[in-house]
Amino acid sequence: MSPSLQINVDKIQYNTATIVERCRRQSISVLGVTKGFTAIEQIVQAVVEGGVDGLADSRMENIIEMRDRGFHLPITLLRIPRLSDVLNVIGYVDTSVNSEFTVIQALADAARTRGRVHQVILMIDVGDLREGLLQENAFRAAVQTAKLQGVKLVGLGTNMGCFGGVLPSTDNLGLLVRLTRAIEHRLGSQLEVVSGGGTSSLLLLENGLLPSGINQLRIGEGILLGTDTTNQRSIPGLHQDAFRLQAEVIELKEKPSLPIGEIGRDAFGNIPQFVDLGNRKRAIVALGRQDVNIEGIWPLTAGITIIGASSDHLILDVTDSETDIRMGNEIAFGLTYSGLLSASQSRYIAKVFIGGRYDRTNTGH
Numbered sequence: 001m002s003p004s005l006q007i008n009v010d011k012i013q014y015n016t017a018t019i020v021e022r023c024r025r026q027s028i029s030v031l032g033v034t035k036g037f038t039a040i041e042q043i044v045q046a047v048v049e050g051g052v053d054g055l056a057d058s059r060m061e062n063i064i065e066m067r068d069r070g071f072h073l074p075i076t077l078l079r080i081p082r083l084s085d086v087l088n089v090i091g092y093v094d095t096s097v098n099s100e101f102t103v104i105q106a107l108a109d110a111a112r113t114r115g116r117v118h119q120v121i122l123m124i125d126v127g128d129l130r131e132g133l134l135q136e137n138a139f140r141a142a143v144q145t146a147k148l149q150g151v152k153l154v155g156l157g158t159n160m161g162c163f164g165g166v167l168p169s170t171d172n173l174g175l176l177v178r179l180t181r182a183i184e185h186r187l188g189s190q191l192e193v194v195s196g197g198g199t200s201s202l203l204l205l206e207n208g209l210l211p212s213g214i215n216q217l218r219i220g221e222g223i224l225l226g227t228d229t230t231n232q233r234s235i236p237g238l239h240q241d242a243f244r245l246q247a248e249v250i251e252l253k254e255k256p257s258l259p260i261g262e263i264g265r266d267a268f269g270n271i272p273q274f275v276d277l278g279n280r281k282r283a284i285v286a287l288g289r290q291d292v293n294i295e296g297i298w299p300l301t302a303g304i305t306i307i308g309a310s311s312d313h314l315i316l317d318v319t320d321s322e323t324d325i326r327m328g329n330e331i332a333f334g335l336t337y338s339g340l341l342s343a344s345q346s347r348y349i350a351k352v353f354i355g356g357r358y359d360r361t362n363t364g365h
């Protein structure tokens with residue numbers, strides 16, 4: 001059997017609905033972020049049925065596919081638009097996040113020629129140092145944007161926990177809210193959106209510490225995996241096992257744990273290190289670095305460890321496996337966000353849907 005990504009759409013819908021409800025109690029809308037699974041249709045459907053207010057993705061290819069498949073919710077583009085791509089952005093996206101005035105001007109020009117109004121969220125860098133205007137430049141950018149025809153400044157946003165690993169806090173999100181209020185004062189009009197980050201902001205929400213005024217979160221990881229990597233936690237009340245990866249055992253042998261012969265570099269240029277544990281029972285499964293980011297998966301069976309991987313072979317030590325492993329068995333793995341990202345876009349991994357209307361539907365995606 002091909003390796004497969006088993007996707008429980010009911011659990012994804014449940015996670016979505018749970019997060020949406022928690023947010024709604026505090027008057028916060030939720031964008032379902034689809035980039036972590038390349039916007040696979042059945043998963044988008046589960047997220048939509050979970051009640052999100054809009055969808056969001058970083059890739060135009062995913063967004064165009066969602067539109068072509070008939071998803072009508074508002075869509076936000078989460079990566080600064082490419083100057084070379086503004087016509088597409090105007091055509092398919094309701095709102096984009098921005099930090100470069102040149103791009104905003106180009107969006108405005110393109111929108112005017114199409115008789116449209118494109119919505120702009122200005123990204124503010126409150127410390128993580130990925131995208132965004134520094135606070136001292138936010139006023140000028142907001143005033144200039146508000147003057148343009150073809151775009152509408154709908155609010156401010158920030159991103160955290162990505163490049164610098166900076167955690168969202170009452171301080172840095174409070175700063176975003178204060179900046180929004182000050183800009184509203186200058187413009188003499190209200191801004192609709194104060195977008196306070198992604199999954200890593202849910203901890204503040206759960207503890208009642210999210211500054212009032214934040215009224216939108218953009219959630220990917222929490223919905224999909226029920227985890228919050230930035231804060232190193234499982235999110236209470238959510239499913240952590242909506243996804244699992246399965247691959248088949250193609251060799252099963254006792255072998256020494258130390259390779260025999262002179263050690264050079266492995267296929268990826270690294271010098272491997274080994275500890276002599278005597279003879280061990282090893283299984284090779286038909287899965288490799290070409291399919292998935294191996295660092296982003298772990299065996300779900302207790303006692304099995306990953307000891308190495310090349311492009312097409314994943315090598316496991318199954319000596320202490322809790323269940324008996326046989327030739328032809330499938331071994332199951334859990335996935336992190338990066339594991340999920342890679343597995344969902346591999347054309348070698350079949351996507352198998354469980355639950356919803358899709359029970360066992362298999363697509364090559």
Ligand SMILES: *Cc1c(COP(=O)(O)O)cnc(C)c1O
Nearest residue numbers: 033078159198199218219220221
């Ligand atoms: C990916 C992304 C998100 C979603 O982050 P999660 O941690 O998966 O919730 C939110 N906002 C922006 C700008 C992103 O790029």
